[in-house]
Amino acid sequence: MNWMLFLVSLVVVFLLGLMVSSITERKMEAQFAYTPQVEINELEPRNEVWGKNFPREFQSYYKTADTSFRSKYNGNAVIDMLEIDPRLVVLWAGYGFSKDYTQGRGHYYAIEDLQNSLRTGGPTGPDDGPMPATCWTCKSPDVPRVMNEHGIEEFYKGKWSRLGSEIVNPIGCADCHDAETMNLKITRPALIEAFERQGKDITKASHNEMRSLVCAQCHVEYYFDKKLPGKKGTPYLVFPWDGGQNVEAMEAYYDSIQHVDWTHKLSKAPMLKAQHPGYEVYKMGIHGKRGVSCADCHMPYKTEGGQKFTDHHIQSPLNNVANSCQVCHREESETLMANVFDNQDKIIENRDKLEELLVRAHVEAKQCWDLGATEEQMKDILQDIRHGQWRWDYAAASHGGSFHAPVEIGRVISKGIEVTQEGRIKLAKLLIALGFEGEVPYPPIKTKKEAQEFIGLPMEKLEAEKEKFKKELLPQWTAEAAKREATYDK
Ligand code: HEC
Ligand code: HEC
Numbered sequence: 001m002n003w004m005l006f007l008v009s010l011v012v013v014f015l016l017g018l019m020v021s022s023i024t025e026r027k028m029e030a031q032f033a034y035t036p037q038v039e040i041n042e043l044e045p046r047n048e049v050w051g052k053n054f055p056r057e058f059q060s061y062y063k064t065a066d067t068s069f070r071s072k073y074n075g076n077a078v079i080d081m082l083e084i085d086p087r088l089v090v091l092w093a094g095y096g097f098s099k100d101y102t103q104g105r106g107h108y109y110a111i112e113d114l115q116n117s118l119r120t121g122g123p124t125g126p127d128d129g130p131m132p133a134t135c136w137t138c139k140s141p142d143v144p145r146v147m148n149e150h151g152i153e154e155f156y157k158g159k160w161s162r163l164g165s166e167i168v169n170p171i172g173c174a175d176c177h178d179a180e181t182m183n184l185k186i187t188r189p190a191l192i193e194a195f196e197r198q199g200k201d202i203t204k205a206s207h208n209e210m211r212s213l214v215c216a217q218c219h220v221e222y223y224f225d226k227k228l229p230g231k232k233g234t235p236y237l238v239f240p241w242d243g244g245q246n247v248e249a250m251e252a253y254y255d256s257i258q259h260v261d262w263t264h265k266l267s268k269a270p271m272l273k274a275q276h277p278g279y280e281v282y283k284m285g286i287h288g289k290r291g292v293s294c295a296d297c298h299m300p301y302k303t304e305g306g307q308k309f310t311d312h313h314i315q316s317p318l319n320n321v322a323n324s325c326q327v328c329h330r331e332e333s334e335t336l337m338a339n340v341f342d343n344q345d346k347i348i349e350n351r352d353k354l355e356e357l358l359v360r361a362h363v364e365a366k367q368c369w370d371l372g373a374t375e376e377q378m379k380d381i382l383q384d385i386r387h388g389q390w391r392w393d394y395a396a397a398s399h400g401g402s403f404h405a406p407v408e409i410g411r412v413i414s415k416g417i418e419v420t421q422e423g424r425i426k427l428a429k430l431l432i433a434l435g436f437e438g439e440v441p442y443p444p445i446k447t448k449k450e451a452q453e454f455i456g457l458p459m460e461k462l463e464a465e466k467e468k469f470k471k472e473l474l475p476q477w478t479a480e481a482a483k484r485e486a487t488y489d490k
């Protein structure tokens, strides 16, 4: 009798379970169901057009235009990083970043911020010339459109101004979605090619992996390779992942092909500029390892008027802890935020120390050159500076890295301190050998202005050129783009 009861209840529970799952499934379907208002062309670049069919996603996407939130170190407000930390100007002497570097803000500003940056210069170009067209790759859903029209290699050719009137819509729908199915889609060839070189097929990625891989199209370390066989000097976009994604593997990759982003103006070291290895670093942290995706924290689900949808307001999760963290964690919002700040504070403490050591290494190296040091005497030292600063930049530029993978970032910075100090021991010996006594003074770089003067940047000239560009050429680009887009709807 007991057994009978047990079996019957087992069956009942099973059937009930089936029913519940079918109801939730239907509910999910109903929640995501929509009636298309317009036909969206394949590769449609205009976010507003997609917005007609998906108003909630579009309206939440549009909130990336907000610039009012500041967390302890991040957020979407405009922050002039060179003003906050003038050491950066010296670390990047001879490279565009020493002219202008503001912290990243919402996707809505991707185009505007590139146009405004003093790093790109005007099309006539300041001292080191305008940046290549390749720079546009992570800025806009016009990129897949133009690549489709002209080919990938053709896209990367020439200077950025060549595509000034073509790339006009900020990061949006066509960067991550297939217009017909609305499935997530990888639109950037560099990511597909990086997978291929490792013998992996990105179209086989799981749905959960795709929720991070769409971000890995842009939030990754990359470089422009002008030496690729058969590509005739085109600055081709490549992810240096062939030997792995940690700081040592990518360094070994760059060293093996002798890649140099720029020669440092003071120390003459052959430098690497880390871009933003966000995805790589995230994968080394506990959330990445447990399969929590970028979208889980930066694009949580949201419910409005009984409809559940993905919040496309991509931003600092600290502006939305309830949806971003408390779905999985029971702790109070203050506790979770304190966890994040705690990691950031501790990492920044050592990161600042490493910056100071690097500034010292650059000026000490310059002192050696000034005293007549030879290439042979400097070779090992410059390699230490290259490797020390690469570690600092990998950590500093992996936006969110202090939270995404605090142990890894802490490790990278410690190693950076060690490598840089080894270089400085060699520098101290060389300085003595060259007859120098005492300490090379720390430069007067308390403000951005002082630091830029110290490295000899003609800031007024650069700013005037940019103003001229904004007044004269930019309105022409805008007008041409509007004319072209008007033909799409015919
Ligand atoms: C097509 C390239 C591209 C893709 C794809 C992309 N991003 Fe971005 N992201 C950028 C750029 C460029 C910026 C900086 C924009 C600026 O400052 O003008 C940025 C900024 C951000 C910011 C800073 C926002 C703020 O308010 O400070 C976050 C967070 C972010 N992205 C997360 C993500 C996540 C998560 C994904 C995937 C779901 C993603 N991004 C996909 C290029 C991209
Ligand atoms: C940076 C990448 C990215 C961009 C840009 C983006 N989306 Fe999404 N979108 C996602 C992700 C991730 C999901 C969640 C998909 C999943 O898990 O199946 C999603 C889901 C959706 C869905 C499915 C329903 C839902 O809300 O979950 C729709 C519809 C959608 N997006 C529309 C849009 C529209 C319209 C735009 C442009 C205004 C846009 N998306 C821009 C990444 C993006």
Ligand code: HEC
Pocket (backbone or CB within 6 Å): 286, 287, 290, 292, 296, 297, 317, 318, 321, 324, 325, 326, 327, 328, 329, 336, 337, 339, 340
């Ligand atoms: C989809 C679920 C999920 C979301 C969303 C999520 N977490 Fe987690 N979190 C985890 C898991 C899983 C772990 C690992 C715990 C374990 O496996 O024991 C973890 C661990 C942590 C830890 C401890 C990590 C460490 O390094 O010791 C902190 C702190 C944390 N999360 C904070 C946050 C914050 C802040 C947010 C929001 C920005 C967040 N989490 C969002 C699932 C999540």
Ligand code: HEC
Pocket (backbone or CB within 6 Å): 071, 072, 073, 074, 075, 076, 103, 104, 212, 215, 216, 219, 278, 279, 280, 282, 287, 288, 292, 293, 294, 295, 296, 297, 298, 315, 316, 317, 318, 340, 399, 400, 401, 403, 404
């Ligand atoms: C467990 C939650 C979680 C996951 C998963 C996660 N992030 Fe973050 N992310 C955060 C938190 C928390 C911060 C720190 C925000 C702050 O300091 O205001 C952050 C910061 C960032 C920032 C800098 C934001 C700013 O305001 O400038 C970017 C960019 C970013 N994350 C991108 C990504 C990308 C890309 C992925 C996936 C490869 C990812 N994140 C995965 C929680 C997460």
